[in-house]
Amino acid sequence: MNIILSKIAKILMCQIIIMLMSVNVYAQCINKAEPPGTMPGEFSINGTRVSVVGDGDGLANATNNVPIKICEGETITLKNTISATSTTGVNYWLMPASQYGSLTIPPSNPATANASYSSLSGDVSVTVNTSTSWYSGPGIYVITQGDNSGNGITSDYHHACQVVEIIKPSTPVVTYSVCNGDMIRVKLEANANNNYEEYTVRFTAIGSSFNPSFNVRPASYPTLVSSGPIPNRLDRVFTVQGQSKTGTCPAPVYTSPSISMTGTTIARPLISSITGTATPSEFEMAVFAQNNIQRKVFMRDPLTTVNYDYTNPVLNYTSTSTTTFDLVKVIVPNANRQYCFRTEAVDANCPVTTNVNLANLSSEEVCTTPANLTMVNSAVQVSWLRALTTITGGVYSDYRVERLLTDGVTIDKFFPAINNISTLTLTDDDVVCGKDYIYRVITNYGQKSTSQLLKIRATSTNPLAKITNVFADVQATNNLINVKGTFESGTGEPLPAEMLEYRFYRADSPNGSYQFLQATVPTINTINDATADINKQSYCYYMTWKDLCDRESVPSEKVCSIFLSSLVSVINWTPESSFSTTTDFYRVNKIDPITRQVIKPLADNLRNTYTFNTQGLPDSEGQVIYLQIEAKPTTGSISQNTRSNIAKIYRPSLLLSPDAFTPNNDGVNDKFIIYGKFIQKLKMTIFDHWGNAIFYDETDNFASNTQLGWDGTLKNGEKAIQGMYVFRLEAEDTTGQSITKEGTLFLTY
Structure with a gap:
């Protein structure tokens, strides 16, 4: 490959056409160490694009020693920019870094080429040493300038130097994706073709006034370039072209195919509530659903952390459109402490490279409501942690306590709303000892925060009433x-x-x-x-x-x-x-x-x-x-x-009989009559003193025949003689008991 040099039309101008490729061999300008009071040399490359001052004073990190990338085939213009009227000539040397390191400055016989001019006459001459080929392909080269043809010992000599890297221009290697349905994101991949200092990325659409263009200087690869939200849904094309710092690189252009902008617009997640479940330390967030959109959930402890750690989501999930809200379960480290949550919608096509995409972060956060139950004086005391005065997207409104039936769903008892944020207890004395009760506490911020279901069996210290x-x-x-x-x-x-x-x-x-x-x-x-x-x-x-x-x-x-x-x-x-x-x-x-x-x-x-x-x-x-x-x-x-x-x-029955009677018809005691009590039947027999029965009578109904007795008449109708007689009574009382009584009686007239 030949060296092409062209004549600069004006004084102090020199054009050098270089066709090059790159290798990673680094060099460092030699420190000339001008005497004190001597100005360093200065020159520009392609006008205002690059300004070179001095030689870097031997510092490896000096601008002079950081290679400037120049494309192979690019035309560059070198121009002395020092203000010195005594300068009568300028020389430039271009050489590979491998050769430069062994030379003194300036060389007595330049190994490459030099361009000299006269500041007085304005004449410019270009000399090429045809016996030396200085270009060996892409790699590291050094450009030096001397403003006097002397050997550098005199005080009017000024030295300047710049390390450059000659690269072979290639088509950039890129990928792209459509983000949020209204934005294109271009990715400059980590590829050997992507070796430019700068890229120009242009987004264009026919009939659109929104055609943004960006110049990008990658610090590392891969590098992302975003179009930003596009205000219409027209199909787009983008181009990517590498640029050198000197600005005239003949780099090939990458042109994308036509890109459809009709994708899904990702909405910010909306969190309406957080509710404790029956599982210890588990809560369920209701997050507005968007089909097939990935989500991240972030958690913070407000007692220890003001900001969220967006590098460490506690949950990743994919939303679904089967319901209006996704019910997202999260586990907190300690159910007795308060935790807050936010969610982020993630564009799977365009994952962010920073911690979080603020545009896709929920506008609100929800915080848990830890609560507890205790028995105090035979009443249930419900207590809870104080709500945050304000949370992102919400302001405290009130607390509400509800008592539920044993199914954990049906509300058994409402309590009045509590508006004072510092009131953190409620007493329910309408409880029965030994009965199970379920409570929950709700904090309203606009978003609703419901505690986990709390269960307690009521106990009592009250004395039990006596059955009177x-x-x-x-x-x-x-x-x-x-x-x-x-x-x-x-x-x-x-x-x-x-x-x-x-x-x-x-x-x-x-x-x-x-x-x-x-x-x-x-x-x-x-x-x-x-x-x-x-x-x-x-x-x-x-x-x-x-x-x-x-x-x-x-x-x-x-x-x-x-x-x-x-x-x-x-x-x-x-x-x-x-x-x-x-x-x-x-x-x-x-x-x-x-x-x-x-x-x-x-x-x-x-x-x-x-x-x-x-x-x-x-x-x-x-x-x-x-x-x-x-x-x-x-x-x-x-x-x-x-x-x-x-x-x-x-009651005992009774038979009473007289000891004597007088049957003389005087109306008094004329008959031997038995007096009985509770007698049903009676048999009466009278015997004379020889034992002969002289009288007998009986009745089965003594109560109706109480006059049964002996009037002193014998069987033959005659009157019995006065004297002693024997009687025998056989009776049966009303209970059927038999009574026998024998005795003597005296008959007298």
């Missing part, structure tokens, strides 16, 4: 004892919903050991004790109740069933009260043995007595009487009277 009204009633018809208890109104009586059960205890005597007998559900406050032998003894009872926390109340007052017993015609009953209050009075009732219903009271208003003698009753009440004791309480708190077992009373 208890009674034990013997139900003889069914051979059992009914025990029932109620609460006195206004004594803190529980609702059935607050109760676990009623409990019944029994002892075989007032001072006996009480044993648990039976429990019932809260809606049943009574039992029928069929295990009690009501005709054998009295039984004593007390009641308690348990709340849903399994706490048991104090026992009620003890009550004892009334046990009725008899001894001949006297009845007795147990004195212990069958009521938790005292007994006002007792009543003795006559009972129908068939229906077991009360026929009538036989005694009433019996107070402080526990016995009754039936002998004082009229015979018309019968020999056998069925009796039952009925008790009435002293207060109206217990409206029901209680009863005893039914006792069967046998």
Whole structure:
């Protein structure tokens, strides 16, 4: 390859045409070290494009020693720019770096070529040493300038130097993508063809006034060049051409195919809410969906961090259009601390090279609402962390607390909204001990933040009310004892919903050991004790109740069933009260043995007595009487009277006979008559003193034949003589019991 040099038309101008390629061999200008007070040399390359001053003073990082890239075949103009009227000539040397390092400055015989001129006459001459070929292809070269033909020792000599890299111009290697449907992003790849100092990228479209152009100086590869948002959707073409610093590089141009601008415009994600799930530390964000768009989720702890770490997303996911909102689950490190979240929409075609694309970052953030439940004085206290005064895209509005049913969905109870941001607790005293409750706390910023579902079983330190009204009633018809208890109104009586059960205890005597007998559900406050032998003894009872926390109340007052017993015609009953209050009075009732219903009271208003003698009753009440004791309480708190077992009373029958009679027809004691009580049948036989039966009579209905007897007449109709006689009575009372009585009687006239 030949050296091409052309003549510069003006004084102080020199054009050198160089055809070159590049290699990475670096050189450094030799430091001439001019004497103090001497100006360094100066020259320009292609006018104002490049200005070279001095030789870099031996510093490797000096501008003179950083290679300027020049394209092979590019024409460059070298011009002395020092202001020195005494300068009479300028020489330039161009040589490969490999040769330059062994030369002194200036060389006595230039190895390349020199261009000299006279500042006085304006003549320019170009001399080429044809015996030396200085160009060896693309690589590192050195350009030096001397403004005097001397040997550099005199003080008017000025030296300048610049290292250059000759590169072979190639078509740039690029890729591209359409971003957000309205932007083209060009990528200058890391490729050997991309060795320019500068590139010009032009975006054009027919019929559009928006045709941006960019000059780019890559610091490294790959390098991205964006068109920016294009205001219309016309198809686009872009070109990329390499440029040298000297500005006249004949580089080939890369031209893209026609690019369609009808892609999807990526929207900023909109976060409407964050809600705690049933899984510990898990929250679900509702993010507006955009089909097949990738998303990133970022998290921060507001106690420790103001800004998000956009280099470290906590979640990556792809949005879907099957629903209006994506429900995105995130896990927080500590459920008791507050965390905030933002999301970014990611253009898969154009991933950002910086931390985050602010244009695609959600305009709002959402923050969790950590909450907690505790029991305080038998009430549930709901507490939560203070909301942030403001968050990105939102301002605090209020707190809301909701109580849910056990399904965790249906709202059981609303509480008034809390507008004071510093109010961080709410007390719910409308709870039942032992029952499970579910709560959630909502912070409204515009965006809604809902805590995780919080569950607690209510406990209580409040004393349990005593069952005040208890009674034990013997139900003889069914051979059992009914025990029932109620609460006195206004004594803190529980609702059935607050109760676990009623409990019944029994002892075989007032001072006996009480044993648990039976429990019932809260809606049943009574039992029928069929295990009690009501005709054998009295039984004593007390009641308690348990709340849903399994706490048991104090026992009620003890009550004892009334046990009725008899001894001949006297009845007795147990004195212990069958009521938790005292007994006002007792009543003795006559009972129908068939229906077991009360026929009538036989005694009433019996107070402080526990016995009754039936002998004082009229015979018309019968020999056998069925009796039952009925008790009435002293207060109206217990409206029901209680009863005893039914006792069967046998009143004794009686046969009375006179010792003598006088059958003299004086109307007084004329007949030997038997007086009987409860006698049904009677047979009477009279014997003389020889044992002969002299009289006999009988009846099966003594009550209607009370005049049955002997008037002293013998069988033959004669009057018996005065004297002693023997009688025999054979009777049967109304119960069928046989009675035999024998004795003597005296007959006198």
